[in-house]
Amino acid sequence: MTALAHLPTSTRPPAPPPVRRGRHRLLPYLLLLPGAAWLLVFFALPLLQLAAASLYDPAGSLSTGYAMTWAVGNYPDAVQAYWPQFSRSFLYAGIALVIALLMGYPLAYAIAQKAGRWKHLLLVAVVAPMFTSFLVRTLAWKTILSDSGALVGLLRDVHLLGPDGRLLATPAAVVLGLTYNFLPFLVLPLYASLERLDPRLLEAASDLYASPLRAFARVTLPLSLPGLTAGTLLFFIPATGDYINAELLGTPNEYMVGNVIDSAFLVRLDYPQGAALSFLLMAAILAIVFVYLRKAGTEEVL
Amino acid sequence: MELRRWLADRWVMGVALLVLGYLTLPIVVVAGLSFNRPSSRLSYDFDEFTLDNWAHPCATADMCDAVVRSMEIGLIATVVSTVLGTLMAFALVRHGFRGRTAMNGLIFLPMATPELVMGTSLLALFVAAGVPQGFWTIVIAHVMFCVSFVVVTVKARLAGMDRRLEEAAMDLYASEWQTFRRITLPLVLPGIVAAALLAFSLSFDDFIITNFNAGTTVTFPMYVWGAAQRGIPPQVNVIGTAMFGIALLLVGASSLRGRRARRAALAVVATPASTGRP
Incomplete structure (x- = not known):
């Protein structure tokens, strides 16, 4: 029991201050009011409006106005029309996530445990891409992957690509772009978890004849789980909703649900359909997050 | 055996450096292309070295207008979201109140919602309410998604602060306002500045939410998006x-x-004179 007393308590959040009486009773509400009002009016209320718009009569238009007819049929119609793009969003984001984990875990581990005095510099290098515009960086991949570029030339020379094989405008390019753009969001929380990992635990594991692989599976991985969970979500959510990579690095054959929603709202002006797809995307992501959090929270890894 | 141990020790760092290379490559390419004279408007290859682009960054006037507009929007959104978010952070860390769970949820949700959903839902609201879209609807949207990040950043700084410093000031008969002004604010300021910089960069770089709420207003990311179809200067x-x-x-x-x-x-700590009083 006494050993428990020495466990670090800093990870547990401090209890919130008690509700005060008298002069200060109203102060917290006054401090919260402007920000909370902004979020209620411009975040929560719009979600309700989106739900309403997804049930508008699909026969209406922007110029004639939409009638609220509780047209639940908008949902199956939208799914039927755009199932390939909808499922592709989750497929591409899922593949990109697996690649990002294979790249991001060693990176976060190396910075947290092996970098020594270079730690700060390497961390800056991880966030450095975000210093410049997302779109400009994605366009740079167009140059890197271009048919006349050095990379494609090299891959053709070593016969990894056929003589007219390409990288640009393929599913591979879109997945690579997604991986690139959201990798820092995966690495940073993972780093925060791994940084707190006490290297003596790994020494103890190896003293007790655990192989490096076993030590990783039984010590490192479980202890990095909070960062892994957070990082996975921070990667997967924006990657699923992204359509910039599909637009700039792919072709309409690689379009994701975002491309369809963008054109529904801004080009075809079919609001009920766009709203239905958008709401469905949010529901699907929330469902995945919920299931995932329950699994990660209750089940032991391995 | 020696080689195996050496490899076992270093391979993680090797992989990490390769991944960092992958993350850095596009920036190197962007910097390189800034010295490029493209052979045609739709060329994405490096054709010829030139300093012209740096000498005349505003040769395409639309682009510089868009940059200036992005900065204006970024500054307004930063000021508003930093003030709103900082007030909320103080309430959350320093005060007890009813409805804390709901409030935390309201602050967390915008960070977990895909931008696509926030952008389209705001568009649906503005259209339903008959609000014409443009500069100010972009500002409203940017403040909305920046506030949560400000709250999280300032909260982290506030939670890590030593409350005893403020107690000491009060013990020395500083009024509540003096304590806030002389002790609390200077200590929290780095967190507020970090939050403001984060808010500005989020606002300046936002494309998806802006795209749905811009009307005909063109920000820098919107300009780049449009130019990608016509040829990027x-x-x-x-x-x-x-x-x-x-x-x-x-x-x-x-x-x-x-x-x-x-x-x-x-x-200060190491100097004996500062610790031992005469």
Whole structure:
């Protein structure tokens, strides 16, 4: 029991201050009011409006106005029309996530445990891409992957690509772009978890004849789980909703649900359909997050 | 055996450096392309070296207008979201109140919602309410998604603060306002500045939410998106490189200041004269 007393308590959040009486009773509400009002009016209320718009009569238009007819049929119609793009969003984001984990875990581990005095510099290098515009960086991949570029030339020379094989405008390019753009969001929380990992635990594991692989599976991985969970979500959510990579690095054959929603709202002006797809995307992501959090929270890894 | 041990020790770092290379490559390409004279408007290859793009960054006037507009929107959104978010952070860390769980949820949700959903739902609201879209609807949207990030950043700084410093000031008969002004605010300020910089960069770089709520207003990301269909002027890469350079300078300066402050603090602690009183 006494050993428990020495466990670090800093990870547990401090209890919130008690509700005060008298002069200060109203102060917290006054401090919260402007920000909370902004979020209620411009975040929560719009979600309700989106739900309403997804049930508008699909026969209406922007110029004639939409009638609220509780047209639940908008949902199956939208799914039927755009199932390939909808499922592709989750497929591409899922593949990109697996690649990002294979790249991001060693990176976060190396910075947290092996970098020594270079730690700060390497961390800056991880966030450095975000210093410049997302779109400009994605366009740079167009140059890197271009048919006349050095990379494609090299891959053709070593016969990894056929003589007219390409990288640009393929599913591979879109997945690579997604991986690139959201990798820092995966690495940073993972780093925060791994940084707190006490290297003596790994020494103890190896003293007790655990192989490096076993030590990783039984010590490192479980202890990095909070960062892994957070990082996975921070990667997967924006990657699923992204359509910039599909637009700039792919072709309409690689379009994701975002491309369809963008054109529904801004080009075809079919609001009920766009709203239905958008709401469905949010529901699907929330469902995945919920299931995932329950699994990660209750089940032991391995 | 020796080689195996050496490899076992180093392979993680090797992989990490390769991944960092992958993350850095596009920035190198952007910087390189800023010195490029493209052979045609739709060329994405490096054709010929030139300094013209840096000498005349505003040769395409629309682009510079868009950059200025992005800065105006970024500044307004930063000021508003930093004030709103800081007030909320103080309430959350320093005060007890009913409805804390709901409030935390309201602050967390915008960070977990895909931008696509926030952008389209705001568009649906503005259209239903008959609000014409433009400069101010972009500002409203940017404040909305920046506030949560400000709250999280300032909260982290506030939660890590030593409350005893404020108690000491009060013990020395400082009024509540004096304590806030002289002790609390200076200690929280680095967190507020970090939050403001984060808010500005989020706002300046936002495309998806802006795209749905801009009307005919063109921000820098909107300009780049439009230009991607017509042909990208090389000056876009000048702006990209300059942004990167400015951000790097800011980070470098803040880490230098941090190091100097730590060293000064160490010096104070280490000097016997400052600890032992006559």
